[in-house]
Amino acid sequence: MTSWTDWSSALLEAIADPERHAPSANLGLSAAGLAVYRNNYRVGLIDTLAYAYPVLGQLVGEEFFRALAREYVKHHASHSGNLHRYGAALGDFLDSFEHVRHLPYLADVARLEWRVHHSYYAADSTTPDLAVLATLEPERWGELRFELADDVAVVASSWPIATLWLAHQPDSGVPLPERLGDSAETALVTRSAGTVSVERLDSAPAAFLLALQQGVTLEAATDAALRLGPSFDLQALLGQLLQRNLLSSITLPAGELP
Amino acid sequence: MTASRALIASALGAVVAMGAIAPAVAAEKEKCFGVAKAGKNDCASVVGTHSCAGQAKVDNDPNDWKFVAKGSCDKMGGSLQPGKK
């Protein structure tokens, strides 16, 4: 008799990867029963992707989306009992999906949608402690690191992804972009009162926030912004970040204690 | 001091001095949310995915289905076809 652990593993494989794991007869798995679980697995994950990627679904249509999702499910296993974590790599999958080669913006739209999905469920943010500023002379504030809140994200693209996303929101009043070439956009994802919003960033604030997201110092982020826009208004942006609660923490340079 | 450092010192100093830095407490911002607003934003309808039920839909893997996108990317005709990048 197969041990309980081996049988359990074999059942999981037979459901999730039927092409490579035809179950042996001694597992006692009925074909009709296995078919119910295989269908549950596939439909469940396809529905989960449809739930996380509504704009992508509108862009390509439901039939195409479900076929795309079916292919993704074949190549990407679930790694968590929490379905909200499933589907993170769909953007990367689209990069190499031959049937969307003529629609190169889809991958970045998917990456933006994943961040929107993540933001919706993200833990409620903590407020940074500004008291740490007092422990450092202002000339050294550039060494601080500002961390974006978990419900905030910045996504850069060569395509107008923020406009595309907004154009697919009901009542946004934003039309589909007129053209796609020469219209790179960086999108800012935020959450307020539970509702996730996407906005288009100008190039200097985009560079600044992308740098913060990468975890660099305030000085490096400011440098990046000034390279793109010498008139970059840091004061206005910092005021917004704090007022809109988009930061979760301020970290002192190594060796400094609060 | 670099230009960036000077800018940071003045900008952050001004923000702190203005006192415009008291963000709404995180939990508070979620709690003051009204029911009517949730309906308008249609947020309530998207809570989900997890269920303890079996799937009622049946997914048949089509063998010869052609990938032809028929959503808004197609509806827009040529305008969404990327031009020069």
Place this chain on the structure above:
Amino acid sequence: MTQTRLPCRAGIGLRAPHYQQVLQQQPELGWVEVHSENFFDGGLPLAMLHRVAERYPLSLHGVGLGLGSPQRPEARHLASLRRLVDALDPAAVSEHLCLNHSATRFVNDLLPLPYTRDALEAVSAHVAETQDALRRPILLENLSSYVEYPGNEMHEGEFLAELVKRTGCGILLDLNNLYVNQVNLGTDVDAVIAALPPDAIGEIHLAGYSERDGLLVDTHSQPVYAAVWQLYRDTVARLGPRPTLIEWDIDIPSLDVLCGEAAKAQAILQERHHDLVD
């Protein structure tokens, strides 16, 4: 029945399409149950659940820990559940006695596990670990199954009874699941219920199934069928009244229809126990 603080009344599984209406109209319901994972972390779902919990006794019903798996429950999943339980202090917390992962694989479903003594050792440890993390006993639900381990050393009822003995957990008795198993697998429903320690049964689930290729599939997409209502009457007569939930997850009907199903269950609870307050 010390595992929950649920009232001995009928409640409904509260799903997304009814959130607004339930919060606005506050229909008369004994309690409500939601799927824990849909409220992990934060944001609007959690904020809304706090509001629901202000009005109704709340049951958190998990679908993802997979306590019947060969591997321990996923640490981050358990941590998320603990944060949710700590934040809401629900009247009840339940999970399924199911398999959903191995070291290399997750299947987001509720799969049957082998009911063997070896499995019992491991699963007892997983249940104990979960109850320690949550600092409260949980209820474990019996499954609807479409396959079976051929070397079972006991049936699901005996396995659950052993878990109760070893861990102090309670039981969530799903009568639709039992009925589905009776039809699909020839499960002896009476034997399963008879094996369960009555005092450990803290909650009953009722739902509807659908039929596919000769199998009944537990889709929660229909009203409760007559045979399951009869099983419910018999069970209430046998055990006494228990907090009872109507589950409906697919093709979800209007709130009125759902509350109507709950009212039927409430009437059966009171048929035999006139002292219960409506």
